Amino acid sequence: MSHIKSKTNAETRDLRLMEHETHNVYLTTSIISRRADQIAEKQKEELKNRLEPFAHDSDNLEEIQENREQIEISLMYERMPKPTILATQEFIENKTYWRLPDSDNASK
Numbered sequence: 001m002s003h004i005k006s007k008t009n010a011e012t013r014d015l016r017l018m019e020h021e022t023h024n025v026y027l028t029t030s031i032i033s034r035r036a037d038q039i040a041e042k043q044k045e046e047l048k049n050r051l052e053p054f055a056h057d058s059d060n061l062e063e064i065q066e067n068r069e070q071i072e073i074s075l076m077y078e079r080m081p082k083p084t085i086l087a088t089q090e091f092i093e094n095k096t097y098w099r100l101p102d103s104d105n106a107s108k
Contacts, residue, residue: 018092028091031098036087047077 019025054070081089090096 013088018088021091021094022098031096032084032087032091035090035096036083039083039086043077043080043083047073 015025015028019028022028022031050073051070054067087096
């Protein structure tokens with residue numbers, strides 16, 4: 001996962017200023033949306049992998065300690081910037097690769 005320094009809060013952006021690369025505000029939002037979906041899927045998979053060791057059905061004192069770790073992991077992911085914020089920041093910084101199908105028009 002890319003570790004872009006990004007704010008965790010959403011901020012209002014003028015999409016018309018972001019469309020310089022695509023010359024189409026709808027294409028810009030579509031690119032950002034698709035990238036956000038990719039980021040969200042990757043975060044979901046990472047979280048699932050990190051929580052997998054806690055998926056057992058035993059009730060003992062050790063489980064209480066593990067649950068604290070599980071809670072900390074979950075809270076860490078909740079505090080991360082949302083995928084849409086990360087995708088928007090990547091697009092603004094020209095770190096998003098996109099292309100139109102059947103077209104030579106592509107950008108980094």
